[in-house]
Structure formats: C-alpha cells, structure tokens
Amino acid sequence: MxxxxxxxxxxxxxxxxxxxxxxxxxxxxxxxxxxxxxxxxxxxxxxxxxxxxxxxxxxxxxxxxxxxxxxxxxxxxxxxxxxxxxxxxxxxxxHPADPHLPALAATAFGHAAKALLSRLGLVATGELTMVGYRPGRRAVLRAATDGGDVWLKVVRPRRLDSIVGAHLACAEAGLPVPTLRGWAPDGLLVLDSAVGTPAAETRWSPRSLLDSVDALRAQISGVVWDRPAPSIADRLGWYAGHAGDAVEVQRLVAGIRTLLANATVREDTVVHGDMHFGQLFLAGDGAGISGMIDVDTLGRGDAAEDSAAFIAHAVASARLTGVEHRARIRGLADAALERWDDPRVRGFTGIHLLGQANSARVHGDTTGAQTLYATAQRIVDGGSAGDQTEET
Structure with missing residues (x-):
C-alpha cells in the first residue's frame, strides 16, 4: 500500500x-x-x-x-x-456494467431498448433518460416514443417473473397500475406512464389524500398474491452497523428494538411494500388516486410496513422540499402517524429514517443526518413526525 x-x-x-x-x-x-x-x-x-x-x-x-x-x-x-x-x-x-442487471448496459446505450420497443410497435423518438438507479437492484429509464413516453425498468432476471406477476395481479384486481407493454427475459420491462398527475406535483389536503390512500390500501389487500413482502425490519442490523457509535444513534437503535420486541405482530395482508406519495398519481378533478407505480415489492406482510414507509418518506421529503410546501408535507407525515399509529408503525418508521440518516451522512449532509436521527427518536418515543427544526 x-x-x-x-x-x-x-x-x-x-x-x-x-x-x-x-x-x-x-x-x-x-x-x-x-x-x-x-x-x-x-x-x-x-x-x-x-x-x-x-x-x-x-x-x-x-x-x-x-x-x-x-x-x-x-x-x-x-x-x-x-x-x-x-x-x-x-x-x-x-457503471453501467452492473453484473446483477445484465440488461442495463445495452439498455442504457439504447440498443436493447430500441429493439424491444420496435417489437412492441413503438418507435423511439429521442434519447433514453436515466431517472433512477439502485446498483445491484434496478434501474428506471424514460423513453420518448411515437406513442408517448414509456418507462423501461431493468431488474435482476431472477426477479422478472415475480414483478411481471405482481403487475398482472394488481391489474386483475382493478388497481390503477400502468399498462405493462412487454418484457424481456434478461430483466427488462416496458410500461406505459401512469394516469394522472404525480401527487408530489399537485395540491391535496392531508386528510383527503390519506382517505384515498386508505381506500387504495384496502384494494391492495384484496389482490390474490402469496409471495412474502420484504420487511424493513430485516435492514435494522445493517443500518445500525453503518450508523456509527454516537450515543444518540445507539439510543435510537435500542429504542427501535424495544418497540418491536414488545409490539404485537398482526396477521399479514397484501401490501405494496414501498408505499409513499411519490408512487401515487391523482386525477385532475381531485377525485382520488388514478395511478400507482412500483409494485415490485408487492407481497404478504404487516400493514405497518406500508404505513411506516409512507410516513418516513414524507418526513424525508419535507427536508428536501421548498419552504412553501414543507409545512404541508410535514402535516401529511403527522396526520398519517396519527391515523395509523401503533408501536410497529413507529418502530418501522424509525428504521426507515435511520437508513435515510445514514444516506445523508454518506453524502456529507451531517446536519440533515442529525435532523433525521432526532426525528426518528421522537417518533420512536411516541412523539409527532413533523415538528422538525426549520432549515434554510
């Protein structure tokens, strides 16, 4: 060396x-x-x-x-x-030669994508745009075509059947998922755009949005699907091991473990697995949810998983939102916690926020990490979600 x-x-x-x-x-x-x-x-x-x-x-x-x-x-x-x-x-x-995602390299450079689009009767009219990448897990690209924008999702080949099955099961149950145009065995799916306006880009009141989310979750619970959903609890050990040994972090981890150890485990149901308002699209007339995306994690699990993911995402999003919208998103987090409050929801929310704080630390955002640790601790201790210190 x-x-x-x-x-x-x-x-x-x-x-x-x-x-x-x-x-x-x-x-x-x-x-x-x-x-x-x-x-x-x-x-x-x-x-x-x-x-x-x-x-x-x-x-x-x-x-x-x-x-x-x-x-x-x-x-x-x-x-x-x-x-x-x-x-x-x-x-x-x-990048982009991810060995877990063999379709990524060809798709990222357009070769596989254009060929697959052509087989589906679509002609690419512009360059592909990478909109999301989680190494080893998945990538999402947007393609402009003569039939409108479509979305290409690159996944691990061994997960392809499960993801296709989840989309088809949701569609069969009448859930507002995008149309699945087609897929390729090396782990590439093509989907239409969701119907409606992204919830993050339109107006809503916390109460009305949560009413719509509850109705959507009731529909999800009726999907015929028997695969297990991933649990955020399985990540606690990894997050704790990478969070450092600061006293406040160790106190948070201990609090989460105590909450989950003493909480009653409820009968499982079908859950989205990664439910948050960034996955939802709203009808233009305010009539409710018109679209839902990313059902890759659909499975049977504790309903607290979706509640916690929704609350934690709102808390984390509020930090990254302009001042004019921050209070509304914090209000959504608090309203969701009040509506779905129970020890497992609080414990799972704490794990999500611990992971968010770790990510902030990796990106050099020490202040953001401390804010997220403190918010997670407050939730684990039984407090509110949204009364974070204002940040400029």
Whole structure:
C-alpha cells in the first residue's frame, strides 16, 4: 500500500481499500487528469453491501461500485475476488456494467431498448433518460416514443417473473397500475406512464389524500398474491452497523428494538411494500388516486410496513422540499402517524429514517443526518413526525 493512501479520508473504509487496491493511486489522490474518489452511495445487498465511488469531478463515465453481496450473477462484468467465484467475496464494476442487471448496459446505450420497443410497435423518438438507479437492484429509464413516453425498468432476471406477476395481479384486481407493454427475459420491462398527475406535483389536503390512500390500501389487500413482502425490519442490523457509535444513534437503535420486541405482530395482508406519495398519481378533478407505480415489492406482510414507509418518506421529503410546501408535507407525515399509529408503525418508521440518516451522512449532509436521527427518536418515543427544526 502506498504511504499517501493513509491520508485519504476513506482510508479506514474496507470497500474503498478494495477499490484502492484495484485502481492504485487514482483512487487516493489527484494526479493530473486522475481525480481522487469519494463515496457517493452505500446500500445493503445480499450478505454485504454495494458501495459507489465517483471522482471529485462528477464524471458520469467514471463510477465504480464495490459489491460484497456474494449474490450469484450470470456473468461477471468486472473484477471478482475470492476462492469461490460463483459467490465471490467481492466484485468491482464500473457503471453501467452492473453484473446483477445484465440488461442495463445495452439498455442504457439504447440498443436493447430500441429493439424491444420496435417489437412492441413503438418507435423511439429521442434519447433514453436515466431517472433512477439502485446498483445491484434496478434501474428506471424514460423513453420518448411515437406513442408517448414509456418507462423501461431493468431488474435482476431472477426477479422478472415475480414483478411481471405482481403487475398482472394488481391489474386483475382493478388497481390503477400502468399498462405493462412487454418484457424481456434478461430483466427488462416496458410500461406505459401512469394516469394522472404525480401527487408530489399537485395540491391535496392531508386528510383527503390519506382517505384515498386508505381506500387504495384496502384494494391492495384484496389482490390474490402469496409471495412474502420484504420487511424493513430485516435492514435494522445493517443500518445500525453503518450508523456509527454516537450515543444518540445507539439510543435510537435500542429504542427501535424495544418497540418491536414488545409490539404485537398482526396477521399479514397484501401490501405494496414501498408505499409513499411519490408512487401515487391523482386525477385532475381531485377525485382520488388514478395511478400507482412500483409494485415490485408487492407481497404478504404487516400493514405497518406500508404505513411506516409512507410516513418516513414524507418526513424525508419535507427536508428536501421548498419552504412553501414543507409545512404541508410535514402535516401529511403527522396526520398519517396519527391515523395509523401503533408501536410497529413507529418502530418501522424509525428504521426507515435511520437508513435515510445514514444516506445523508454518506453524502456529507451531517446536519440533515442529525435532523433525521432526532426525528426518528421522537417518533420512536411516541412523539409527532413533523415538528422538525426549520432549515434554510
């Protein structure tokens, strides 16, 4: 190891050190056109995590991912290490060559996307736009076509059947999901746009929106679907392990564990799995919810999962919203917590916010992380969701 690497701010980060060993000096410090790297993301994946690193220049052509998930993939697209290369100890790849998402590279450059669109009777009329990417999990792109905008979702091939099935089951139950145009076996789906205006971009009152959400959740509970939903509780250990050892963090984690240990587990039902107002579209006449997206996580689970995801998303969104809308979204968080209040909702909300705070820390937003830790603690302790300190 080069002596100067000990001075890098990430010198104690094991994922960075794996990358440094692979890349050498380029990862550690500026040298001519080669810039030092910074951590841009870290999420749990499989048995470990996937961490993203990018140069200080924000060059989109140079993003590296270090993956310690040990999840099997069809083909390695970068460097893999370990004795069993079917489940390597670590792998390193550059975006968009995500080995978990074999359709991503071709789709991102338009080749696979245009071919699939053509088979569906659509002609691409512009460049693809990447609108979301979670390494190792999924990517979402928007494509302008002669039939209007469509959405391309890239997923792990082994999850394709489940996701297609969830869409079809929701449609069969009369839920307002976008039309599924088609899919390809390497993990690529094409969907129409949702009907209506995104809830985040239109006016609503907390009470009326929550009334509509309750009606939607009742519909979801009637979907014929028997797969288990993922639980945010499964992430508590990982989030706690990456949150540091500050007293306030340890107190929060202990409070969450106490709440969940003493709470009654309710009979499971079909849940969305990632319910929040960013997934909802409203009818132009204010008649209610006209569209719902991202049913990939549909499954049987505790109704508290959807309640907590909705509340935590509202809390986190309020921090990132302009001052003119912040109070309304905080009011939505408080109204949702009051309506759906129970110990498991509070515990699960605390876990979501712990993860949000960790992400803020990764992005260098120390103040935001502290705010989210404090809000999570207040909710876990039985308080309100929305009375955060105003931020400028």
């Amino acid at each position: 080069h002596a100067h690497a000990r001075l890098h701010p990430l010198h104690s980060d094991p994922d960075f050190m794996l990358l440094h060993e692979a890349l050498g000096d380029v990862a550690a410090e500026p040298r001519g056109d080669d810039m030092a790297l910074r951590l841009i993301s870290r999420e749990p994946l499989g048995e470990g995590s996937v961490s993203g690193f990018a140069p200080m220049t924000n060059s989109p052509e140079q993003t590296w991912y270090v993956d310690t998930s040990r999840l099997p993939v069809r083909t390695e697209t970068g460097l893999a290490t370990g004795d069993d290369l079917t489940r390597p100890d670590a792998r390193i790849w550059t």
